[in-house]
Amino acid sequence: MHVGNRWRSPAAFAAVCAALLTGCQSGPGGGTGGDRPDGQAATVSPAPARPSxxxxxxxxxxxxxxxxxxxxxxxSCAGERAAARVVARHDGTARDGPRCPATTDFVLHISEQRPSADEDGDGGVPRGYACMRHLQPPxxxxxxGGGGPRTIVGDCxxxxxxxxVRETACDGSGRREPEFKVTKAVDARSECPASTALYVRLGGTAPVGCARPV
Known part of the structure; x- marks a missing residue:
């Protein structure tokens, strides 16, 4: 789930919606933990040995x-244990690095490791993060969808x-009912339609989200 601040129209401009890139999620429900899809923290470690x-x-x-x-x-992506695919991979930290694609389901933060056996034989796995997409819905x-590390147009x-504010599923299947829906992304608040009741900072090239009541 994405948590952020809100801007009430026409209230003062406030910082909003810092993406929860410090976590991972792996299922449709909320909550915390390494195997749940709410953007909460998880660390991955490379296996000490694996098939080529x-x-x-x-x-x-x-x-x-x-x-x-x-x-x-x-x-292996063809194996029965495969659950999510890497759609983007970057070194360093998610806070300082490139943003994940808009429809990323969750982010895996990879701590620097010095295993006895690693994937390329150099003695280490560098710190980084992987933007993940489930192989199967939801x-x-x-x-x-009510989650993911970013708030985008169409989110509630x-x-x-x-x-x-906190993101929730637009269909009402989340733990909380939706109150606002982001209908447009623009450069500035003045470009939002008159029906806008909430301004949400989305980041990127069109950083302001125009949200209306639902």
């Missing part, structure tokens, strides 16, 4: 991971108070 054919880089683009309660491992990162939110 998974690629030279740990969790590279188009490779797949399994889901586990305490760790994630790279597995996809919380889709518009209106509810008021947390104290100038903050």
């Amino acid at each position: 054919g998974y690629g030279a880089v740990f969790l590279a683009v188009d490779e797949c991971s399994s889901f586990g309660r305490t760790s994630f491992t790279e597995v 996809h919380p990162g889709d518009p209106g 939110v509810y008021d947390l108070g104290d100038g903050k």
